[in-house]
Amino acid sequence: MKLKTKLAVWACKASGAVLRRLGRGGTNLPGKIALRIDPDILGELSRGVKVTVVTGTNGKTTTARMIEQAFVDAGLKYFSNKSGANLLTGIIAVFAQHCTLSGRCPYSHALIECDEAAFRKTSEHLPVECLVVNNIFRDQLDRFGEITHTLHAIRDGITHIPDATLCLNADCSLTASLALQVPNKIVWFGVNVPIYENTAQELSDAPYCIRCKTEYQYDYTTYGHLGGFSCPHCGYRRREPQVAVTQVLKTGPDSSDILLDLFGHVHEVHVNLPGGYNIYNAAAAAAAARIIGIEEETAITALGQFECGFGRAEQFTLGQAQARMMLVKNPAGFNQVINLISHDEGCCKLAFLLNDRFADGTDISWIWDVDFEALAAQQARFTRILVSGVRADDMALRLKYAGFVSDRIEVIRTYEELLDAVGADETPAFLMPSYTAMFELRGEIGKHTDVKAFYE
Amino acid sequence: MELHICHLYPDILNLYGDRGNIFTMKRRLEARRIGVQIDECSIGQPLDVDKYDLFFIGGGQDFEQEVLLRDLAGGKGRDIRTAVEDEKVFLAICGGYQMLGQYYKTWDGSQMDFIGAINVHTIGAKERMIGNYMFRTTPESSGSVIVGFENHSGKTYLGEDVAPLGMVLKGFGNNGEDHTEGARCKNVFATYSHGPLLPKNPALCDFILQTALERKYDTCEPLGPLDDTLENSAHDYMEHRLMHG
Numbered sequence: 001m002k003l004k005t006k007l008a009v010w011a012c013k014a015s016g017a018v019l020r021r022l023g024r025g026g027t028n029l030p031g032k033i034a035l036r037i038d039p040d041i042l043g044e045l046s047r048g049v050k051v052t053v054v055t056g057t058n059g060k061t062t063t064a065r066m067i068e069q070a071f072v073d074a075g076l077k078y079f080s081n082k083s084g085a086n087l088l089t090g091i092i093a094v095f096a097q098h099c100t101l102s103g104r105c106p107y108s109h110a111l112i113e114c115d116e117a118a119f120r121k122t123s124e125h126l127p128v129e130c131l132v133v134n135n136i137f138r139d140q141l142d143r144f145g146e147i148t149h150t151l152h153a154i155r156d157g158i159t160h161i162p163d164a165t166l167c168l169n170a171d172c173s174l175t176a177s178l179a180l181q182v183p184n185k186i187v188w189f190g191v192n193v194p195i196y197e198n199t200a201q202e203l204s205d206a207p208y209c210i211r212c213k214t215e216y217q218y219d220y221t222t223y224g225h226l227g228g229f230s231c232p233h234c235g236y237r238r239r240e241p242q243v244a245v246t247q248v249l250k251t252g253p254d255s256s257d258i259l260l261d262l263f264g265h266v267h268e269v270h271v272n273l274p275g276g277y278n279i280y281n282a283a284a285a286a287a288a289a290r291i292i293g294i295e296e297e298t299a300i301t302a303l304g305q306f307e308c309g310f311g312r313a314e315q316f317t318l319g320q321a322q323a324r325m326m327l328v329k330n331p332a333g334f335n336q337v338i339n340l341i342s343h344d345e346g347c348c349k350l351a352f353l354l355n356d357r358f359a360d361g362t363d364i365s366w367i368w369d370v371d372f373e374a375l376a377a378q379q380a381r382f383t384r385i386l387v388s389g390v391r392a393d394d395m396a397l398r399l400k401y402a403g404f405v406s407d408r409i410e411v412i413r414t415y416e417e418l419l420d421a422v423g424a425d426e427t428p429a430f431l432m433p434s435y436t437a438m439f440e441l442r443g444e445i446g447k448h449t450d451v452k453a454f455y456e
Numbered sequence: 457m458e459l460h461i462c463h464l465y466p467d468i469l470n471l472y473g474d475r476g477n478i479f480t481m482k483r484r485l486e487a488r489r490i491g492v493q494i495d496e497c498s499i500g501q502p503l504d505v506d507k508y509d510l511f512f513i514g515g516g517q518d519f520e521q522e523v524l525l526r527d528l529a530g531g532k533g534r535d536i537r538t539a540v541e542d543e544k545v546f547l548a549i550c551g552g553y554q555m556l557g558q559y560y561k562t563w564d565g566s567q568m569d570f571i572g573a574i575n576v577h578t579i580g581a582k583e584r585m586i587g588n589y590m591f592r593t594t595p596e597s598s599g600s601v602i603v604g605f606e607n608h609s610g611k612t613y614l615g616e617d618v619a620p621l622g623m624v625l626k627g628f629g630n631n632g633e634d635h636t637e638g639a640r641c642k643n644v645f646a647t648y649s650h651g652p653l654l655p656k657n658p659a660l661c662d663f664i665l666q667t668a669l670e671r672k673y674d675t676c677e678p679l680g681p682l683d684d685t686l687e688n689s690a691h692d693y694m695e696h697r698l699m700h701g
Contacts, residue, residue: 142605148518207468213519362586365472365650366651368472368655369470393693396686398655401655406686
């Protein structure tokens with residue numbers, strides 16, 4: 001091990017420890033310091049480690065937690081980047097944290113969720129065994145530019161890892177196109193049937209063929225632009241997935257039950273999180289677990305046992321109410337949460353928390369592409385409609401135009417007051433925060449109850 | 457009274473929340489008991505310009521631009537030029553704004569010819585102009601302060617006969633150089649304020665609707681006030697933030 005790598009590891013560990021002591025979850029600064037000392041630190045530290053990477057727009061964290069449960073159940077000696085530290089510097093810090101002071105990594109496996117744009121650079125240094133690409137949707141265009149830029153970043157990243165098995169969403173025409181120009185082994189996952197009967201009204205993020213720009217035809221859609229696409233002009237079409245959801249047995253407010261065909265063996269699977277998007281995540285995770293060599297039974301049972309947290313249908317008791325926190329980051333994800341709420345029954349409170357900090361995306365225009373109209377159509381069963389966050393006023397206005405009665409929209413300026421409102425009576429609540437609002441709200445909840453800090 | 461609105465290329469020019477403008481026009485007309493009919497017209501569909509009083513064009517991604525240019529070249533570009541000449545009202549945003557102009561030249565020199573309905577042209581720059589911004593429209597375009605979000609790498613320059621929609625107060629505007637923002641020519645309202653421009657700028661929305669009504673009905677009463685409490689809160693929040701940090 002080179003001296004400068006050791007130095008980088010020490011600097012990274014020490015600065016990380018100081019930040020944690022200060023009670024700050026700084027996960028990027030230590031990595032930045034390490035990278036400055038040794039630009040090739042990630043390559044050095046990950047040598048010999050079998051790395052699984054999860055990237056894509058929506059579902060990275062959830063899919064990683066599902067795979068992680070399989071790792072745990074299989075008894076693998078692994079580590080992962082839990083805290084949403086998914087940029088190059090954060091990933092470096094996680095590797096440094098899990099190395100000895102001499103820079104040796106005692107783990108056989110690493111499970112890494114990686115930001116789409118950061119994947120291009122990150123994959124240069126990582127011995128990736130399995131890469132999962134969940135999906136590609138419009139997200140943070142102020143940062144990513146066009147949706148095709150996201151696609152290109154991932155494609156460039158894949159060129160660095162020709163030996164990795166790619167685990168790709170067969171239903172996403174953008175993601176599936178990653179298979180077109182690479183030598184990698186591909187495992188396809190997908191959903192063979194529609195998930196909900198009535199779904200949110202959505203704009204497609206990819207109406208035209210990625211190869212020849214002819215409008216796609218669809219046999220069926222599941223959500224967004226996902227489904228049985230085919231191009232009538234050039235013939236580019238959905239591939240039959242080896243890991244396929246063949247039937248959706250039940251979708252509930254807490255979980256789903258599906259039939260999953262896993263390389264020819266059909267299992268009845270309980271997915272421990274609600275929502276159609278988590279059905280996709282489950283298929284992806286099962287596929288990845290098998291690629292890594294985990295037993296079929298273990299891969300399946302993990303899906304019914306994993307816990308996610310961090311705003312992914314995370315449950316809290318707030319005052320007198322049970323609340324479920326659903327992180328919302330972009331139209332596709334938000335529409336999925338709306339599908340989930342509108343297929344639920346009974347009274348509940350809704351709380352929308354919108355920030356426009358860097359990690360949220362500074363442009364909040366996308367809320368006008370979300371189908372809040374589907375919620376407005378059921379507004380009689382929502383006892384309170386609460387709005388908060390830096391851009392609460394814009395969210396309130398969006399809800400008004402969706403058809404919510406203006407007078408019922410309550411703009412609440414502090415999280416403390418918001419939590420009081422949520423907990424004031426027993427009616428359950430759905431909390432829908434943007435990314436940084438999720439951390440802030442968890443922080444506020446943590447003052448009253450026991451909530452894990454995000455860097456734990 | 458009734459306005460017929462045509463939403464051009466809604467499936468492509470919808471980069472981020474552009475349809476918020478359609479929602480807003482519809483709702484503000486309905487609140488005044490003015491009829492409104494909205495049609496969509498996209499690739500391959502013929503455009504009957506005579507039928508419409510007001511056209512909306514949003515912003516899009518480069519990926520679909522080829523499909524779009526092919527469709528415009530197939531006759532729709534000419535139809536749009538005719539409608540502009542005929543003083544039909546247009547609201548064009550971001551990519552739609554550029555498209556109404558003469559051409560787009562990329563920073564490495566290749567040129568794409570656009571509709572040429574208004575005398576502006578756009579030169580690609582390497583640096584994107586991104587962020588919340590603010591401008592004041594000229595008295596001919598409502599004379600109000602507009603808050604919005606811009607995200608463009610093209611720098612647009614106004615030619616003869618084309619006035620700016622307004623002057624930049626904070627941000628870049630047309631090109632980051634001459635403080636102009638957007639374009640006004642005949643009854644075209646064009647701007648870089650992308651996505652949902654109208655919801656929190658109700659004065660501009662009403663001005664555009666009024667323009668369309670006056671063109672159609674010669675004389676028409678000024679539009680009555682509405683309860684804009686939420687609209688103004690969203691507007692004032694961003695205006696305050698841009699002015700005072």
